[in-house]
Amino acid sequence: MRTVDNGIRVKLVNYTKKPLETVTWAALISYWDGWETEAFERMDGSDVEMHLPRVLGYGHESILEHATLTFAIEGCSRVCSHQLVRHRLASYTQQSQRYQFVSSVKIKEHRLPEPEGEKRNPHCKLTINQEREIVRWYLEDGLSTWQIGKIVGLHPTSVLSILKAYGVTPRKAGEVYNGRFIHETFFETIDTPDKAYILGCIMADGSINDQRNALVIDQKNLEKTLLIEIAERIGKGIRVRTQKGRDTLRIWVGNKKLIEDLKKWGVSERKAKILSFDRIIEGVPRKLWPDFLRGYLDGDGYIKVVFKDGAFQRAEVTFVSSSKKALEDTMFMLSELGLPKGTLKCYEDQRIGYLKYGKNKKSEELLRLLYEGADPFLVRRANILKVLAVVPELRKDIGNAIKKKLEEYEFTIPDSVLEDPFLAYQWYDLMRDAREIYIKSVQAGIPKEDARFILPQAVRTKIVVTMNLRELKHFLGLRACERAQWEIREVAWKMLEEIAKNDELRPIIEWAKLGPRCIQIGYCPEGELMPPNCWKRTRERWKSLLEGYLK
DSSP states (O other), X not given: OOOOOOSOEEEEEEEOSSHHHHHHHHHHTTTOTTOOTTHHHHOOHXXXXXXXXXXXXXXXXXXXXXXXXXXXXXXEEHHHHHXXXXXXXXXXXXXXXXXXXXXXXXXOOOOOOOOOSOBSSTTOSSBHHHHHHHHHHHHHSOOOHHHHHHHHTOOHHHHHHHHHHTTOOHHHHHHHHHHHHBOTTTTTSOOSHHHHHHHHHHHHHEEEETTTTEEEEEOSSSOHHHHHHHHHHHBTTOOEEEOTTSSOEEEEEEOHHHHHHHHHTTOOSSOTTTOOOHHHHHHSOGGGHHHHXXXXXXXXXXXXXXXXXXXXXXXXXXXXXXXXXXXXHHHHHHHHTTOOOOEEEEETTTTEEEEEEOSTTHHHHHHHHHHTTOOTTSSOHHXXXXXXXXOTTHHHHHHHXXXXXXXXXXXXXXXXXXXXXXXXXXXXXXXXXXXXXXXXXHHTTOOHHHHGGGOOTTBEEEEEEEEEHXXXXXXXXXXXXXXXXXXXHHHHHHHHHHHHHOTTTHHHHHHTTOSSHHHHHSSOTTGGGSOTTHHHHHHHHHHHHHHHHOO
16 A cells, blocks of 8 residues: 655644534434533533444434534645545635646746836837836846737737847847856866766767857757756756757857856867867766766767567667767776776778677676766666666666656656656656746736646645545545545545544544544455455554554
8 A cells, every 4th residue: 555755745724623522512412301502511521432432333423514624735636636526515725726836836927017108109009118128028038029929919020120129139138148047157167967967968969159159969869858958957048949941959058158168178169070088087076977978978879778588688888979089088987987998999981980888797887887876867868768677776766856856846746657767757748848838828928727728637736625524434434445546545544644643533533433434334345346455454554543643
């Protein structure tokens, strides 16, 4: 039975004053000749213990409706809340997506100020103060002409005309935006695994444009998802663009400081034949060499995994470069890290060289060296999925990393999906893209009540639930059962735990048998659908819950 913490928080925030006394007092009206309204004030614990267990033992549960409990539930998905509200004899108030997505998203909504003063000319639709606000959006917030046009009700060409009137060009906007949002000191020192890895990717698939002080990373071996991750690490708001007329993607980063630092590490405009890792060997800590080499392998190399009859046989790792010096440096770095020398072959007529590790256990040792502890988001996925055959523990690392990232985005992902890294990556991409499209839509002026249509049910929510004790017993009977969906089952057990923590309420758990149906009736009503040994597991969990809070 799943009992792990999935980020769901449940808290009992309020309940009927003197709940068990209220229920007992209500029960006594049925048969006690001396019952009177004022008797409620005289009720105490001894009266409850004398009468309530006996009445509940007769099956008279309608009296439980006189006590209500209010819970606050945070962190469950909307899949869970949809199941929760199907229990109709309760009251619910839920976080509205019309006004709020999730707390981790702070969306800056753009609205024009009220018109003040003159217009630039009589034909202009907007006043000067409004046009200046548009210029600020374009320069400082990075909004496109299309987004601005959507917000203010103008065609993008009209927005462009306004920008030109104030001397603003796309190039100037790029310079201002890059200066504000790019981490221009990112490559000043290579002191973290992500910096080392990205530098390796740039050495393989990147170049610099001296005339425009720009870093260009093309999609050759690198996947779009990896380019997006690299762009986010280098600077907020850097975009991955499709080149006109070519089926390739490109990151373009224009920042003079960043370019000068890359030159210091040996990146040049035309680096293919002269590529060397001398400066890497001298200036990058040895412990980061595996990250750098993994980045280079992802950019200019490949991994081959051979299976026979479904069983892993061997792996081959090949580094590729037009520079013999770069391959020699790679072999030197790996030998310094304790690996035997690989096979180096250079073909001058083809202007290409290969450094291959594929004999005995060399390739497996190399893959462990490069990938153990690697950031699952800073990898070429086609490679890391192959490496799972050699380093199976990466499966757990990938799942944990994706789960943590989606929790930051306030999404829930089932553990069953995380067990399959290929699917887990696809789920992550879909949820990340949905979140980004939602943000872009709101920034473009789409009302939140419409933008929310793109959000998956996995988005986390908050909900307040009020139930009377009788309905709560019915709810727990169904939802604390091991056959219930795992998320709402955890909500049910956490609600039961909140009751167990409370000295006033704890006795009702045993007297009313609050819990799964098997606890309530003494056997499992699921018949052939009963999970193996669930009766034993459930009873032990229920007993340990009670015993854990008994003083």
